[in-house]
Amino acid sequence: MxxxxxxxxxxxxxxxxxxxxxxxxxxxxxxxxxxxxxxxxxxxxxxxxxxxxxxxxxxxxxxxxxxxxxxxxxxxxxxxxxxxxxxxxxxxxxxxxSTTSVSQYVFAQMLEYFNQTNLYNQDSAQGAWQKSPTFCYHSGEISELYGKKLGIVGYGNLGKAVAKIAEAFGMKILIAERPYAATIRQNRLSFEQVLSEADILTLHCPQTPETENLINAQTLSQMKPSAMLINTARGALVNSNDLHAALKNKRLGYGVLDVLEQEPPSADHILIRAISAQEPDLHLNNLKITAHIAWASxxxxxxxxxxxxxxxxxxxxxx
The missing domain is CATH 3.40.50.720 (NAD(P)-binding Rossmann-like Domain)
Incomplete structure (x- = not known):
């Protein structure tokens, strides 16, 4: 053949x-x-x-x-x-x-955000630590994963793998029921409750007519202003314009996207412009975008x- x-x-x-x-x-x-x-x-x-x-x-x-x-x-x-x-x-x-690769990516992003390792490496490279009057230098807030609430949307193999790692960190796992479902299955919470309680929301559901534009102005408004959103599923799950507005206006703490609705994206994509802009009023420092590589170990x-x-x-x- x-x-x-x-x-x-x-x-x-x-x-x-x-x-x-x-x-x-x-x-x-x-x-x-x-x-x-x-x-x-x-x-x-x-x-x-x-x-x-x-x-x-x-x-x-x-x-x-x-x-x-x-x-x-x-x-x-x-x-x-x-x-x-x-x-x-x-x-x-x-x-x-890709289950192992994607779940590792999710926690790599969480750990970088809450441990601020890039920031502190930059401090050392730029001489800030060397000039410190004490043995350590505090420039960014470090926070533990322990006790944080992890909302998981999509509880297939990927969602379960992420949950297993989260348990090892002592996180509280919130498994979301399908959006706007009439009944809630055992050991799950309504989608709306997960949105409102999660410190980190990670998406692992397929793209269907029901999940397209799932993360939009309305659902973002239900999340904590300090929450972190991670999307390694499909770009069309997230409304880019609404996410941009939420991040710009500090209605959401941080966004990590490994996927966008068009791949590769155009240079003038609203979120690509936001991470590449040099002007402080246009640049979003609470957004990270990677090039669909979560799967690609x-x-x-x-x-x-x-x-x-x-x-x-x-x-x-x-x-």
């Missing part, structure tokens, strides 16, 4: 593809693939591997040799699943590979591609 990888550049350069190569006759890899290049690159492929390249109904109908689409991610929204099923093309995604990336190879192996065994 002949395979093509349409956007290998979404993975680090030193991630091994050996397990995938063992499952196919040939593997052609492309750093990125534009819509204009898509058909010619896939024309002879039995298997197409894509992370984010879109495979529409029109594209799939023009690929008669195609038997399997391997999505190198959990989400399959870049593939027309109905068209694939109608054409007899199987679509396989990969799940569960070396181990997680390798795990994903190895699981993808398992999907190909399983497909072959059924042929």
């Amino acid at each position: 002949h395979a093509v990888f349409l956007d290998q550049q979404t993975f680090s350069a030193n991630i091994s593809l050996d397990n995938i190569r063992q499952q196919v006759t040939s593997l052609n890899c492309f750093a990125t693939t534009s819509p204009e290049q898509l058909l010619s690159r896939c024309a002879q492929a039995d298997i197409v591997i894509t992370n984010k390249v879109e495979l529409t109904q029109n594209t799939l109908e023009q690929l008669p040799k195609l038997k399997l689409v391997c999505v190198a991610a959990t989400g399959t929204n870049n593939v027309d699943l109905a068209a694939a099923a109608q054409l007899g093309i199987q679509v396989k995604n990969v799940a569960g590979y 070396i181990e997680s990336q390798q795990r994903l591609l190895d699981l993808l190879a398992d999907n190909i192996s399983h497909f072959k065994s059924k042929c």
Whole structure:
């Protein structure tokens, strides 16, 4: 079977593809693939591997040799699943590979914020500690995670992994029920109660019509002004304009975003402008944005591609 990888550049350069190569006759890899290049690159492929390249109904109908689409991610929204099923093309995604990486990221961000390690390293680099009249130098408030209330929205594998680590820190865990649910399941609290009580709110729910724009002016107004928001799920869960207003007006203490509604974002995205602005009145120092890397530990990336190879192996065994 002949395979093509349409956007290998979404993975680090030193991630091994050996397990995938063992499952196919040939593997052609492309750093990125534009819509204009898509058909010619896939024309002879039995298997197409894509992370984010879109495979529409029109594209799939023009690929008669195609038997399997391997999505190198959990989400399959870049593939027309109905068209694939109608054409007899199987679509396989990969799940569960990034749990450790994402939960580690969440706590890396929490610990940096509450321990202020970058600030104190900067103090030492700029000579502030060296000039201190005492053995230590206090420039930022350090606070413990112990006893803080962690609100978790989305209690699948990721939410549970975050909760397990939080228990080790002695945090109080608040598991949110689905927004505006009529009934509250055991060991959960209403979404509204979690919003109002959480010192840190971390999002781990999927993007659905019900969760799009979940964090907006109304829900932000229910959070503590000192609260920290972390989004490693999907960018569309958070209304960027409303978050910007809440952070600018100090109605929210701190925001950490690893995802945005458009990726990569435009240079004039309101939140990108806010972290890059040099003018004090435009710059937000209570916002941090990273480039969708919470999932991307070396181990997680390798795990994903190895699981993808398992999907190909399983497909072959059924042929």
